[in-house]
Amino acid sequence: MPGVSTPDENPTGSRRRLRALARAAAAGATGLAAAGLAVAVGEIAAAYTGPGGAPVIAVGSAAIDLTPTWLKEYAVRSFGTHDKAVLLTGIYTTMALLAVVAGLLGRQRPAAGAALIGLFGGLGVWAAASRPTARPGDALPSVAAGLVGAAALWWLARLLRAATAPHPATGPAPGLATGPAPGLATGPAPGLATGPAPGPATGPAPDLAPDPAPDAAPDSTADPAGSDPAGRPGRRTVLVTTAATAAVAALGAVGGRRLADSRSDITAARDAIRLPAPAVPARPLPRGIHPDAPGLTPFVTSNAGFYRVDTALTLPRIDPRDWSLRIHGLVDHPTVLTFDELLRQPLEELDHTLTCVSNEVGGTYAGTARWLGASLPALLRRAGVRAGADQLVGRSRDGMTIGTPLESVLDGRRALLAVGMNGEALPVAHGFPCRSLVPGFYGYTSATKWLVDLEVTRFAAFDPYWVRRGWDRTGEVRTASRVEVPAPFARVPRGDVLLAGTAWATHRGLAAVEVRVDGGPWQQTTLAADAGPDLWRQWSHTWHTTAPGTHRIEVRATDALGRTQPETRRPPFPSGATGWHSTVVTVG
Numbered sequence: 167m168p169g170v171s172t173p174d175e176n177p178t179g180s181r182r183r184l185r186a187l188a189r190a191a192a193a194g195a196t197g198l199a200a201a202g203l204a205v206a207v208g209e210i211a212a213a214y215t216g217p218g219g220a221p222v223i224a225v226g227s228a229a230i231d232l233t234p235t236w237l238k239e240y241a242v243r244s245f246g247t248h249d250k251a252v253l254l255t256g257i258y259t260t261m262a263l264l265a266v267v268a269g270l271l272g273r274q275r276p277a278a279g280a281a282l283i284g285l286f287g288g289l290g291v292w293a294a295a296s297r298p299t300a301r302p303g304d305a306l307p308s309v310a311a312g313l314v315g316a317a318a319l320w321w322l323a324r325l326l327r328a329a330t331a332p333h334p335a336t337g338p339a340p341g342l343a344t345g346p347a348p349g350l351a352t353g354p355a356p357g358l359a360t361g362p363a364p365g366p367a368t369g370p371a372p373d374l375a376p377d378p379a380p381d382a383a384p385d386s387t388a389d390p391a392g393s394d395p396a397g398r399p400g401r402r403t404v405l406v407t408t409a410a411t412a413a414v415a416a417l418g419a420v421g422g423r424r425l426a427d428s429r430s431d432i433t434a435a436r437d438a439i440r441l442p443a444p445a446v447p448a449r450p451l452p453r454g455i456h457p458d459a460p461g462l463t464p465f466v467t468s469n470a471g472f473y474r475v476d477t478a479l480t481l482p483r484i485d486p487r488d489w490s491l492r493i494h495g496l497v498d499h500p501t502v503l504t505f506d507e508l509l510r511q512p513l514e515e516l517d518h519t520l521t522c523v524s525n526e527v528g529g530t531y532a533g534t535a536r537w538l539g540a541s542l543p544a545l546l547r548r549a550g551v552r553a554g555a556d557q558l559v560g561r562s563r564d565g566m567t568i569g570t571p572l573e574s575v576l577d578g579r580r581a582l583l584a585v586g587m588n589g590e591a592l593p594v595a596h597g598f599p600c601r602s603l604v605p606g607f608y609g610y611t612s613a614t615k616w617l618v619d620l621e622v623t624r625f626a627a628f629d630p631y632w633v634r635r636g637w638d639r640t641g642e643v644r645t646a647s648r649v650e651v652p653a654p655f656a657r658v659p660r661g662d663v664l665l666a667g668t669a670w671a672t673h674r675g676l677a678a679v680e681v682r683v684d685g686g687p688w689q690q691t692t693l694a695a696d697a698g699p700d701l702w703r704q705w706s707h708t709w710h711t712t713a714p715g716t717h718r719i720e721v722r723a724t725d726a727l728g729r730t731q732p733e734t735r736r737p738p739f740p741s742g743a744t745g746w747h748s749t750v751v752t753v754g
């Protein structure tokens with residue numbers, strides 16, 4: 167036979183290795199294509215059953231719930247708000263590796279390769295079913311993905327094996343001479359080990375075999391029709407089929423995602439909401455709440471700039487027409503409120519700084535907004551809280567549980583069931599259509615987004631999500647302060663340098679902020695106007711620089727109870743970070 171594909175009478179070792187490598191790559195590709203098809207089928211099915219059912223999302227959500235606290239802390243510290251992207255990348259990478267393994271396995275044992283793909287579908291089923299919000303349909307996308315992926319791998323693997331099998335003259339192609347044509351589903355169901363897997367028992371594995379006899383080398387260039395006279399599929403057939411499968415998978419995945427987005431699109435419903443005017447408007451913010459220091463955090467955080475912390479891999483998209491809030495537990499009159507009923511309550515405006523317990527010293531997981539909502543204590547009083555209750559548990563549509571000390575909710579502070587944020591309906595990422603807010607508590611113990619259920623209960627009766635993972639059950643906000651101006655490692659001219667920053671002791675109120683340079687004496691800073699105890703407070707100070715060089719500026723705050731931030735540095739777990747923030751600048 168002419169041409170490059172003429173089998174070498176005496177193949178060199180490198181040539182043999184190259185051929186083996188090409189065959190391994192082809193096998194790996196079948197695994198990737200089959201897994202891709204599985205993901206696509208899962209995405210499309212999830213467009214109908216709900217986003218929580220998409221296999222990758224289900225596995226990712228389960229991973230989030232199962233991640234030990236130390237690892238979660240590490241992820242938040244290292245990746246911040248990118249932690250979810252990192253997780254998804256990890257899942258896709260793991261899946262790709264397993265898919266390649268499945269493809270390689272499938273060379274000798276198509277059923278085993280198929281079973282591995284099916285197993286991943288099974289993992290999706292388990293993950294979807296184990297979600298706290300699991301509905302019966304949630305497992306369907308993973309079932310479909312597992313079955314289709316397994317069938318695709320089995321089919322591709324058998325095709326590949328047939329194409330690379332030794333020529334009938336030297337030995338029957340395993341599985342071919344005796345079994346049905348590949349692609350006809352007359353054999354054992356993929357993934358079900360109902361019979362011995364064809365392959366190793368019937369002939370040497372193609373890749374383990376010494377180089378095939380010259381006339382047995384599959385020769386795709388002599389095989390334009392895609393199969394040789396013996397009816398074996400050619401390598402080109404396998405290649406084309408694998409590529410076609412991958413293309414269908416890619417199209418399906420993109421299409422499925424689009425379909426899911428359009429089916430769950432609630433933009434129009436959110437845009438249609440007309441928030442009523444507040445029955446209790448907020449006092450206008452006093453003048454002089456924000457020192458004029460370029461680079462200082464704005465006093466009010468924009469919705470777009472507001473930090474986001476949650477466990478939701480896909481945002482719950484709730485149509486307010488399908489939303490209701492159940493208030494139950496240790497109450498005399500359990501109630502269910504629709505969104506319209508909620509909007510008909512007298513709405514109050516509340517200027518409030520929300521902070522996250524995971525905020526590091528000097529961190530940015532804090533934001534201030536003008537919230538609009540119904541009074542939470544008023545609704546609870548109307549429901550009739552019974553004696554013995556001490557915890558209020560909020561549940562979200564996505565299964566988060568958040569517990570707040572009931573006594574604090576009812577002690578006169580302005581707790582809200584918020585529907586508005588800075589003049590618009592809550593953004594989806596911040597809990598649309600309704601979230602709770604209780605000034606004085608970190609988000610994880612007060613600020614349930616996508617809230618659908620409020621239970622009056624006891625601490626002894628229920629541990630919410632983060633408490634089960636070791637976090638403090640009370641979650642009162644610690645006093646915190648930051649130096650923001652100058653920026654870290656800034657170079658500043660000699661003379662007077664303006665220092666400025668932000669501090670909070672939410673609900674207790676902030677009494678003082680002090681700074682010191684290079685461990686020198688503490689100096690009082692100038693506090694900007696006080697907008698109320700539920701809000702952060704900004705500060706500024708003129709530093710008369712003396713020596714050129716590098717200097718460390720430290721800050722500490724004192725709350726209205728006279729308690730100054732402790733120097734001891736502690737990490738956020740389990741009850742919020744402690745320690746003084748500092749920054750380093752160079753003068754000269």
Ligand SMILES: Nc1nc2c(c(=O)[nH]1)N[C@H]1C(S)=C(S)[C@@H](COP(=O)(O)O)O[C@H]1N2
Pocket residue numbers: 472473474475476477478520521522523562563564566595596597608609610613614615616
């Ligand atoms: N449903 C739900 N609500 C949630 C959370 C969550 O993971 N899921 N995270 C809480 C935490 S830890 C914080 S700090 C705040 C953050 O609110 P934001 O994302 O609007 O800033 O939401 C709280 N409410």
Ligand SMILES: [Mo]
Pocket residue numbers: 475521522523524608609610
């Ligand atoms: Mo948080």
